[in-house]
Ligand SMILES: NC(=O)C1=CN([C@@H]2O[C@H](COP(=O)(O)OP(=O)(O)OC[C@H]3O[C@@H](n4cnc5c(N)ncnc54)[C@H](O)[C@@H]3O)[C@@H](O)[C@H]2O)C=CC1
């Protein structure tokens with residue numbers, strides 16, 4: 307798989323800049339950052355820690371080797387050799403103009419420049435630029451490392467090819483780029499959110515509801531619906547068998563009833579701001595912001611997993627991201643393992659704190675995940691990719707034996723050494739050895755894999771390119787002595803003598 311983006315620069319590393327940095331790095335892209343905030347490194351580090359934790363839980367594919375993060379003392383050196391620059395400084399037009407002018411002066415002429423602005427139009431940001439055609443709005447949603455949508459907005463001054471390149475880059479880092487047809491203040495998402503926000507402020511202002519009650523209304527009702535279908539599809543169903551037509555007939559008149567305050571905005575007095583702040587403290591003050599972020603991330607991951615199982619909405623973005631991670635693992639493996647007379651190192655990862663059990667060691671199912679990922683990396687290496695599977699052929703694991711040999715602790719960098727113990731037309735027998743940085747064996751696994759015709763649900767002979775690749779690696783792998791435990795079952799330990807006598 308070709309990755310066109312090698313290096314990104316992020317200008318501003320706050321809530322959104324930090325999220326972009328994590329998104330790029332965890333998708334294997336190097337990032338240079340400029341943010342004059344004295345604590346920028348700490349803030350970015352904390353966001354990155356939460357993002358690593360979230361990816362460890364969410365992505366069911368071999369982790370992509372992280373990009374390299376560098377902090378710069380000046381903007382010019384951060385953007386100098388970047389292919390893509392993302393501006394995420396505070397929402398002030400004068401500041402954005404100043405930063406964009408500095409970027410334009412120092413960046414490569416072919417570098418693309420995206421702005422995270424929540425509301426400015428690209429034509430406003432392009433004012434005063436020498437080459438406005440390469441600057442566009444790339445508006446994300448918080449947390450950028452988990453939420454896939456990015457609104458790509460251009461102005462008449464934009465170069466279509468640059469916008470198409472930007473969309474390609476966004477896809478490479480797992481985003482869902484939506485090309486907004488016309489520039490408009492606040493794009494699409496924020497116009498919708500603003501309407502709900504305005505009404506919510508009125509409800510608090512008028513003492514109809516507290517912040518907590520409003521959040522409950524959302525999360526126990528339409529918030530659940532919106533994660534999987536939008537407004538129109540949801541209302542189509544709400545129209546019953548006659549669909550949207552009936553829905554509009556029934557609820558169209560309500561648009562003229564006093565159901566909404568429309569464009570009125572309550573005056574944000576100190577009193578209203580204080581009321582909202584106090585209610586919000588009472589609702590969520592027991593959690594730190596980082597804790598709330600982790601709760602939010604875990605909930606989002608659960609939703610993504612459910613949507614992925616249905617191959618629906620944002621779940622499709624997750625599936626595509628995992629496919630890219632598998633492809634990258636395959637590419638890395640092909641580049642890095644020329645010597646088949648030795649075990650193949652095709653999968654490396656780090657033990658996340660989330661992987662530990664109550665004994666403080668890596669929990670059981672994570673061993674199977676690591677070995678499963680190593681098996682997938684091996685299958686990718688011998689040519690089993692999405693295209694091979696789409697043709698109705700795949701490999702299923704039919705037997706596994708894992709031996710736990712050491713206490714694998716958090717943050718251990720582990721790699722898996724894989725050996726083929728044998729194969730025939732339909733089966734592959736694999737052995738994995740999971741080792742830490744010092745080469746200590748933490749666990750081993752032996753698997754029997756069966757090649758299948760997925761439509762028929764039956765074992766079937768392997769096809770090209772698997773057959774050729776196995777023929778290529780077999781002479782070397784055959785020369786590696788099988789470990790003594792290979793093929794051994796769990797030993798019989800019998801029963802205590804007295805118990806046997808009693809029965
Ligand atoms: N917070 C949100 O929910 C969202 C914000 N956005 C947009 O993202 C942009 C950034 O917003 P946040 O991250 O929320 O703000 P923030 O206040 O959390 O972060 C802004 C960062 O920019 C840095 N900064 C200030 N001047 C700078 C300069 N001259 N050069 C480099 N860095 C500089 C600050 O030190 C700070 O770390 C805004 O345009 C905002 O509208 C977009 C989507 C969602």
Ligand SMILES: C[N+](C)(C)CC(=O)CC(=O)[O-]
Pocket residue numbers: 424446447448495496499
């Ligand atoms: C509040 N906000 C306008 C900054 C929100 C956004 O821009 C998008 C989001 O993440 O909700």
